[in-house]
Amino acid sequence: MESGIQSGKKPYAVVFSLDSMNGLQICRTLARQGIPVIGIAGDPKHPACWTRVCEKVTVATSRGDRAIRTLEALGTTLGSKAVLFVCNGLTSKEELPS
Numbered sequence: 001m002e003s004g005i006q007s008g009k010k011p012y013a014v015v016f017s018l019d020s021m022n023g024l025q026i027c028r029t030l031a032r033q034g035i036p037v038i039g040i041a042g043d044p045k046h047p048a049c050w051t052r053v054c055e056k057v058t059v060a061t062s063r064g065d066r067a068i069r070t071l072e073a074l075g076t077t078l079g080s081k082a083v084l085f086v087c088n089g090l091t092s093k094e095e096l097p098s
Helices: 021-032 064-078
Strands: 013-016 037-041 056-059 083-086
Touching: 013 021, 013 064, 021 037, 021 083, 037 064
Parallel strands: 013 037, 013 083, 037 056
Antiparallel strands: none
């Protein structure tokens, strides 16, 4: 049984902070090279969430344990390892100053 979103050979690029100019530009550049892209945005109303270059757009925060859980859940659907591009500070609870 084949699992995952993609059955091709190129690994996915997962771009955190699609809802930033840097994130959108990275998605466009990768897609132009034939790399499948999944965008993760914190603001579902941001215009970048409507881009056609991402195969999938997920809404999630880039802060705390939710960000890690989002990546873990996404990873189980891919079928292979992906490359993570972080355009804004992705942090976990352990990394935040007290």
